[in-house]
Amino acid sequence: MRRTFHYVPYTLVQDLYAAPEYEAGCVSGDQVDCGATSGSHSDPAPVEEWQRLHTQETGHLRYRRTFTDYAVMEPPGGLTDGSGQAQVQRVTA
Known part of the structure; x- marks a missing residue:
């Protein structure tokens, strides 16, 4: 028995149904950060504003910023079963 699997050119895209998250943490300090x-936000603006205010209050200048999102592997058109699941196509000869 011989099996042939065909390459499916999936595309990695940002999941539009899940909001990205932005956060910053102050890493200023001589011995200890x-x-x-800032806490997690769905928009970068509040995080940037927190950084400005924290710098004004403390003089701290160094931050570690984090951006988190969800990604989806999207098959080419016509290869889903309607539920968002990809159809696996296998050819046997």
């Missing part, structure tokens, strides 16, 4: 954090 400050450790203050």
Whole structure:
């Protein structure tokens, strides 16, 4: 028995149904990082504003920023079964 599997050119795309998250943490400090954090937000603006205010209050200048999102492997058109699941096509000869 011989099996032939065909390459399917999936595309990696951002999941539009899940909001990305932005966050920053203060890593200023001589011996130990400050450790203050902005908390998680769905928009970068509040995180940037938190950084500005934290710098004004403390003089701290160094931050670690994090961006998190969800990704989906999207098959080419016509290869889904309607539920969002890809149809696996296998050819046997």
